[in-house]
Amino acid sequence: MPTVNLRGPLKQMAGNRGEHAADGETVVALLKNLERAQPAVAGWILDECGDIRRHINVFVNGEPAQAATAVGAADRVDVLPAISGGSR
Amino acid sequence: MSELLVGTKKGLFALEGSPGEGFDVTARAFAGEPVEYAVRDPWSGRVFAAVISPFYGPKIFLADDVDGGWEQAAGVALPEGGDAALERIWVIVPGEADGLLYAGGDPGVLFESHDGGASWELSRGLWEHPTRPSWRPGGGGLCLHSISTWPGDPRRLAIGISAAGVWVTEDGGETWERGNEGLVARYVPDDTSPDDVPLCIHRIHRARTRPERMFMQFHGGVYRSDDAGASWNDIGAGLPSDFGFPLVLDPTDPDSAYVIPLNADMDRVTPEGRVRVYETRDAGETWTPRGDGLPQEHAYLTVLREAFDRAGDDDGFELYFGATSGDVFASGDAGATWSAAATRLPPVYSVSARR
Numbered sequence A: 001m002p003t004v005n006l007r008g009p010l011k012q013m014a015g016n017r018g019e020h021a022a023d024g025e026t027v028v029a030l031l032k033n034l035e036r037a038q039p040a041v042a043g044w045i046l047d048e049c050g051d052i053r054r055h056i057n058v059f060v061n062g063e064p065a066q067a068a069t070a071v072g073a074a075d076r077v078d079v080l081p082a083i084s085g086g087s088r
Numbered sequence B: 001m002s003e004l005l006v007g008t009k010k011g012l013f014a015l016e017g018s019p020g021e022g023f024d025v026t027a028r029a030f031a032g033e034p035v036e037y038a039v040r041d042p043w044s045g046r047v048f049a050a051v052i053s054p055f056y057g058p059k060i061f062l063a064d065d066v067d068g069g070w071e072q073a074a075g076v077a078l079p080e081g082g083d084a085a086l087e088r089i090w091v092i093v094p095g096e097a098d099g100l101l102y103a104g105g106d107p108g109v110l111f112e113s114h115d116g117g118a119s120w121e122l123s124r125g126l127w128e129h130p131t132r133p134s135w136r137p138g139g140g141g142l143c144l145h146s147i148s149t150w151p152g153d154p155r156r157l158a159i160g161i162s163a164a165g166v167w168v169t170e171d172g173g174e175t176w177e178r179g180n181e182g183l184v185a186r187y188v189p190d191d192t193s194p195d196d197v198p199l200c201i202h203r204i205h206r207a208r209t210r211p212e213r214m215f216m217q218f219h220g221g222v223y224r225s226d227d228a229g230a231s232w233n234d235i236g237a238g239l240p241s242d243f244g245f246p247l248v249l250d251p252t253d254p255d256s257a258y259v260i261p262l263n264a265d266m267d268r269v270t271p272e273g274r275v276r277v278y279e280t281r282d283a284g285e286t287w288t289p290r291g292d293g294l295p296q297e298h299a300y301l302t303v304l305r306e307a308f309d310r311a312g313d314d315d316g317f318e319l320y321f322g323a324t325s326g327d328v329f330a331s332g333d334a335g336a337t338w339s340a341a342a343t344r345l346p347p348v349y350s351v352s353a354r355r
Helices: A008-013 A027-037
Strands: A003-005 A019-021 A056-060 A063-065 A076-081 B002-008 B011-018 B022-029 B035-040 B047-053 B057-063 B088-094 B101-106 B109-113 B143-150 B153-163 B165-169 B199-206 B214-218 B221-225 B243-249 B257-262 B277-280 B288-290 B308-311 B318-322 B328-331 B339-342 B348-354
Touching: A003 A027, A027 A056, A027 A076, B002 B047, B002 B318, B002 B328, B011 B035, B011 B339, B022 B339, B035 B088, B047 B088, B047 B101, B057 B088, B088 B143, B109 B143, B143 B199, B165 B199, B199 B243, B214 B243, B243 B308, B318 B348
Parallel strands: A003 A076, B035 B348, B308 B348
Antiparallel strands: A003 A019, A056 A063, A056 A076, B002 B011, B002 B035, B002 B348, B011 B022, B035 B047, B047 B057, B088 B101, B101 B109, B101 B143, B143 B153, B153 B165, B153 B199, B199 B214, B214 B221, B243 B257, B257 B277, B277 B288, B308 B318, B318 B328, B328 B339
16 A cells, blocks of 8 residues: 655644555545545645645655556655745 | 734734733744734634645634644535635634634635534535626635624624625525625726626725624725615725725724725835824714824835724724734724834734734
């Protein structure tokens, strides 16, 4: 099963644990499953449209990924705030 | 002793003190995060903060006090699986009953809580209004920034949306009617069809002692309504500029209001390098500048719509406003004289005051 790494407030809300096992054939499917398993992070990574929030970056095995990027069983998925964010 | 909750670009600041005697920063929360608005609910005493994380989206948090124990409120989101996401929460307003609160946000949405703010529901009557597809945003988005309750009657509200105008409900939000008669939008041609005019309301408030009396700061215009928001009369003559954002009313006198004029829509700073609050005591017939103690030279400040508030409901009320310069000013005599309450804060988005 893929591993999802969370940092900062996401880690704190997910039981103060950075590493989570979560299934999903694509990035967005995996993140939706993560939200079901860790309800406190619901709405923090994905918005109501089911899209990855615009200033959240997701990487699969260190490579920039999109919502539809495929995820393999042994893959590592990192969820990080993007440098494009920051308050206006 | 008064408490100020100051929402800034880099967190929420709590200040305590008295006008003229100084204020101390007693707590800071959500360090590094933009806090659009914060308020203490007079019914429960709990503090609410609208935190607009550019990373994680807008959320409402609540706590007994600013210095800790924050919990995330539930339900502050648009319907799942749709084509719109909540962009921002602009304001949180305690309602006319214990446990009742409202929150306004972008895209032109109203949330209600009936359990003291722990959970919220989207106002479907407004969300599903048939005219919504025609609503257009202002420069700050499609923001529902003003919520005016009717003293003692939880069913009645007036709201202001930039740039979808004023909306009024008398049935708790099930149905909404427009209240825009008399507003003149100088930023579109005169012959533009009324249906095509975006109405950029900047702020509205209701006089608590005469609730059918309301005041408005518009995008170029200051107005008064005497019919609970259905129609409006221009009262901007006599101001150095009728452009501005915030507005505060005298709690005891329905003829009295305060605005902070900015130079123009293309130059949103205090006119002539002078910071002045303008007061009317005759329902907008005349305006008087109040600047004693405020910077009167080389001061080009921007004061945002949620950054002006009063504390107290009697004739000894206090006034406070903050600027994007990071300054917060205080008056303990209803605007006659002013002093600095804070300097060098991050850019101020909102000020909420309580005595």
